[in-house]
Amino acid sequence: MKKLILITLASLGPAVAGAQQTGATPPPGRLLASNCFQCHGTDGRGDGTFERLAGKSASDIYNDLREMKAENKRGEIMTIHALGYTDAQLRAIADYFSKQPR
Amino acid sequence: MTLHRRQFLSRLAAYCAAAGIPAFALADDDHEHEHDEDRRREPDSTTSQPALPETGLTGRVVVVGGGMAGAAVAKFLRLWGGTGVQVTLVEREPRYTSNILSNLVLTNSVQMSDLAFDYARLASAYGIAVIRGEATAADPVAKKLTVATASGPQVLDYDRLVVAPGIDFAYPEGLQTPEAQALVPHAWKAGPQTTLLRDQIRAMPIGGTFVMTVPPTPYRCPPGPYERACVVADWVKRNKPGSKVIVLDANAAITAERESFTRAFEVTHGGVIDYVPNAPVTFVDTAAKTIHTPMGPFRGDVLNVIPTNVGPRLLADIGVANAARGFAGVDVLSYESTAVAGIHVIGDASATTQPKAGHIGNQEGKVCADAILRLLGGGTPDPSPVTNSSCYSPITWETASWLTAVFAYDPATRTMKVVPGATGEALAATKDHFEDMFVWFRTLMGDTFA
Numbered sequence: 001m002k003k004l005i006l007i008t009l010a011s012l013g014p015a016v017a018g019a020q021q022t023g024a025t026p027p028p029g030r031l032l033a034s035n036c037f038q039c040h041g042t043d044g045r046g047d048g049t050f051e052r053l054a055g056k057s058a059s060d061i062y063n064d065l066r067e068m069k070a071e072n073k074r075g076e077i078m079t080i081h082a083l084g085y086t087d088a089q090l091r092a093i094a095d096y097f098s099k100q101p102r
Numbered sequence: 103m104t105l106h107r108r109q110f111l112s113r114l115a116a117y118c119a120a121a122g123i124p125a126f127a128l129a130d131d132d133h134e135h136e137h138d139e140d141r142r143r144e145p146d147s148t149t150s151q152p153a154l155p156e157t158g159l160t161g162r163v164v165v166v167g168g169g170m171a172g173a174a175v176a177k178f179l180r181l182w183g184g185t186g187v188q189v190t191l192v193e194r195e196p197r198y199t200s201n202i203l204s205n206l207v208l209t210n211s212v213q214m215s216d217l218a219f220d221y222a223r224l225a226s227a228y229g230i231a232v233i234r235g236e237a238t239a240a241d242p243v244a245k246k247l248t249v250a251t252a253s254g255p256q257v258l259d260y261d262r263l264v265v266a267p268g269i270d271f272a273y274p275e276g277l278q279t280p281e282a283q284a285l286v287p288h289a290w291k292a293g294p295q296t297t298l299l300r301d302q303i304r305a306m307p308i309g310g311t312f313v314m315t316v317p318p319t320p321y322r323c324p325p326g327p328y329e330r331a332c333v334v335a336d337w338v339k340r341n342k343p344g345s346k347v348i349v350l351d352a353n354a355a356i357t358a359e360r361e362s363f364t365r366a367f368e369v370t371h372g373g374v375i376d377y378v379p380n381a382p383v384t385f386v387d388t389a390a391k392t393i394h395t396p397m398g399p400f401r402g403d404v405l406n407v408i409p410t411n412v413g414p415r416l417l418a419d420i421g422v423a424n425a426a427r428g429f430a431g432v433d434v435l436s437y438e439s440t441a442v443a444g445i446h447v448i449g450d451a452s453a454t455t456q457p458k459a460g461h462i463g464n465q466e467g468k469v470c471a472d473a474i475l476r477l478l479g480g481g482t483p484d485p486s487p488v489t490n491s492s493c494y495s496p497i498t499w500e501t502a503s504w505l506t507a508v509f510a511y512d513p514a515t516r517t518m519k520v521v522p523g524a525t526g527e528a529l530a531a532t533k534d535h536f537e538d539m540f541v542w543f544r545t546l547m548g549d550t551f552a
């Protein structure tokens with residue numbers, strides 16, 4: 001029997017608690033981390049995205065990214081992304097997500 | 103249907119929690135579907151409100167074009183800049199139709215309604231003023247933008263103007279009238295042209311020939327034309343046996359995901375796809391249904407010409423079309439025009455070393471928003487921005503490949519350069535990647551419009 005399955009795209013609601021900042025100095029890591037939003041949701045939050053990053057421990061995120069970078073496996077999308085950043089940048093990204101409300 | 107795919111569909115269905123973005127349709131077999139089990143769910147109205155920060159920043163930013171780049175810059179200006187930054191979005195259409203995944207409309211796996219996104223959430227959750235109209239002129243000295251609306255012209259004052267109008271086409275000889283364009287669609291801006299091409303492919307005779315063209319680089323979505331050839335070839339194999347797909351490429355070789363598409367053309371769809379490089383279109387004879395190229399004339403039952411991509415006229419009209427083919431040269435630290443101060447150009451309309459694509463257009467929107475906010479606060483743009491591009495390409499009705507790259511600012515050349523090692527494509531077209539494509543799509547669209 002032919003069937004049609006229709007799926008509703010869940011909204012990836014934006015942050016409910018905005019990070020505090022002042023004037024022209026945005027929170028460190030935010031612009032770098034925004035590269036992850038397209039697949040992990042705005043601020044690392046949202047249902048049905050790839051892994052939710054908001055509120056995870058900074059060391060877990062950092063260590064995972066370092067590991068993916070070190071593995072250097074061909075054809076692994078996250079290895080390719082991890083290779084795009086210096087370790088200091090990866091740490092800034094991890095810190096940013098760790099500070100986002102879950 | 104395999105269990106694998108069944109799990110995939112139920113997994114996706116489970117994502118339907120909150121909504122606000124239209125429903126997404128997936129036919130679960132390869133034939134034309136029937137609505138015998140319509141499990142469509144109406145999107146819930148989303149109520150969660152973002153807390154916009156108090157940054158102390160003030161300013162007026164007007165954004166032209168509510169596509170992948172324009173919607174993203176508008177959203178992040180408010181999310182990051184807070185309530186003191188007034189953002190007005192000018193868009194000619196009542197809603198956005200995603201180009202991404204629109205090739206799957208041609209094979210009936212996706213419906214046009216599934217690609218529709220509106221501006222309600224940007225207005226209600228982020229307080230963006232959305233004006234429906236056509237931006238026609240700008241005065242960069244007085245900092246005013248003129249917009250033609252249904253109720254007459256409006257003039258908007260801005261401190262910063264962001265322009266994200268996408269692309270336009272330079273039609274080849276034979277395709278310059280609307281009548282000719284209605285016979286030979288491009289389907290390269292998703293909309294009526296997409297359904298026109300879908301209907302033509304459906305009506306193609308068994309054993310017929312589909313001839314499509316690839317424009318010269320740079321064009322929107324480098325893998326897109328090859329992806330189209332693959333999904334159409336896959337569809338005709340099952341629905342119009344004996345048919346052929348001829349790909350006339352203006353370029354000397356496949357321009358993106360060369361390994362994946364070479365394998366797809368020679369193996370997966372071997373005997374169905376004929377790939378002809380170095381074949382730019384010189385003339386389209388709509389009466390004889392023939393595309394002329396230096397490699398010879400090619401007759402088809404259905405013709406699909408994707409014309410040369412050029413910068414929209416608006417860029418020239420406001421004085422920022424200073425790069426090849428009428429695109430806009432920009433400083434990639436802020437996307438400010440290199441020709442006119444105070445005007446930023448993002449997305450496909452800008453000329454950079456980055457691909458013209460939606461995922462990276464969204465990121466250009468974020469870099470631009472961050473830079474504008476710093477400038478409004480009296481600072482300078484981030485000196486070392488990073489961007490990334492990702493494209494998933496369906497290869498058959500159930501498999502896909504992907505291509506990704508990370509770009510970092512290179513101060514020596516003042517361009518965005520691929521970070522060494524940080525680019526690659528899928529090793530094979532798989533069902534897993536096909537599943538991931540939909541997760542990626544809905545997340546990307548949520549990050550842009552919700």
Ligand SMILES: Cc1cc2nc3c(=O)[nH]c(=O)nc-3n(C[C@H](O)[C@H](O)[C@H](O)COP(=O)(O)OP(=O)(O)OC[C@H]3O[C@@H](n4cnc5c(N)ncnc54)[C@H](O)[C@@H]3O)c2cc1C
Nearest residue numbers: 167169170171194201236237267268323449450459460461
């Ligand atoms: C078949 C296909 C498949 C694709 N697949 C992918 C993919 O897998 N991944 C990917 O990253 N990209 C993909 N793309 C490319 C992607 O769709 C574009 O790169 C992206 O849409 C560019 O975003 P933009 O904001 O620059 O332009 P657009 O999204 O085209 O938005 C421009 C907007 O500006 C409006 N506008 C224009 N001029 C005016 C004016 N004067 N006044 C008011 N409004 C105006 C238009 O109505 C439109 O809404 C694909 C494209 C196609 C055609």
